[in-house]
Amino acid sequence: MVGIWEIVRHQFLMPYLSMDMGNYLTPVLVFLFSIVLLVPLFSLMEKNARELEQERLLKTAMEAREALAKELHDGIAQSLFLLSVRIDRLEQKHERGEMDAETIGQLKKNVHETNRYVRQAISNLKVPVAGAQTSLLAQSVQEQLTQIAREVTVEVAMDWSLRDETLSPAEQAELLSCIREAMINVRKHTRAGRVAISGREDGQGWRVAISDDGAGIRHEDPFAVSGSYGLQIMKERAEGMGWTLALKSGDYGTIVEIAKKGASA
The missing domain is CATH 3.30.565.10 (Histidine kinase-like ATPase, C-terminal domain)
Known part of the structure; x- marks a missing residue:
């Protein structure tokens, strides 16, 4: 760009512009051209940065969802399955008239265990903010x-x-x-x-x-x-x-x- 300006200046503008005036105008023109060229470039870079940040946040959210899904599967789902099995056995014993305190105690234990898993899963979502x-x-x-x-x-x-x-x-x-x-x-x-x-x-x-x-x-x-x-x-x-x-x-x-x-x- 500076080369083009120098050619135009010496070939066509010398009768109208003094050497000192041309030297003053050179950095001004360089600055203006830089602004014209760099503003769209910076805008594009900012747009790309925003898109990358959105992708990062989406990836973080997906990882958190996968971690929660695994937590639900490994802990809560297992406990609920065991709870359903014990309820089926309790119904069978009730039909045979074989209800006992031990079976009811085990059922209550499973309910408390499931509740603990739920509370723990919720607690795990609270990531501490630290320095x-x-x-x-x-x-x-x-x-x-x-x-x-x-x-x-x-x-x-x-x-x-x-x-x-x-x-x-x-x-x-x-x-x-x-x-x-x-x-x-x-x-x-x-x-x-x-x-x-x-x-x-x-x-x-x-x-x-x-x-x-x-x-x-x-x-x-x-x-x-x-x-x-x-x-x-x-x-x-x-x-x-x-x-x-x-x-x-x-x-x-x-x-x-x-x-x-x-x-x-």
Whole structure:
């Protein structure tokens, strides 16, 4: 553009414009042409930025819906299915005149369990807003420890050095779900006096352990026990993410370990 102006200036405008005036007009013309060319370009860039932001928000919303759908399927739907089975059995016993307090107690327990799953799913939608220096993963784990401490008289401890950036958002969500299932099992079955969670990483991967000093699980293969939906869900989640899940139990209590492939156990 400057070259064209210089040619026009020297070939046609020299009789009308002095050299000094031409030198003054050159930056003015460059500025005006720049404005004319850049304003549409900036408008296009802003439009593209808005479209990208809308796509990002839509993707975030879809991921949240998928996470909620999985939560509903793994927790609430399983509990409702079990509840429907127990109601069918209750109807059969009622027809035979075999109603008993144990059956009614189990039914009430399932209703409370479903209610707890619903409340937990709603709670999971409330993502805390934190500063850049706050570890959202560690904060979420601490909140789960605090919750179990409120519901059950139990001592809790946490040793967490696993960084948020080590896991993708999807991995963080699945890991928190596994930890929550482990907490539920502690509350329901172990009669523990102390619960501890640790999260560590090394150059190859990471490992998370949930331990308690309760009565332990008296089965050779806890994952194969009928009705152990929490453990089965944890196993399915871990396998779906390519992690390893190990459960050790005895008179000393129970330890659930979740590790990424390559992490030291």
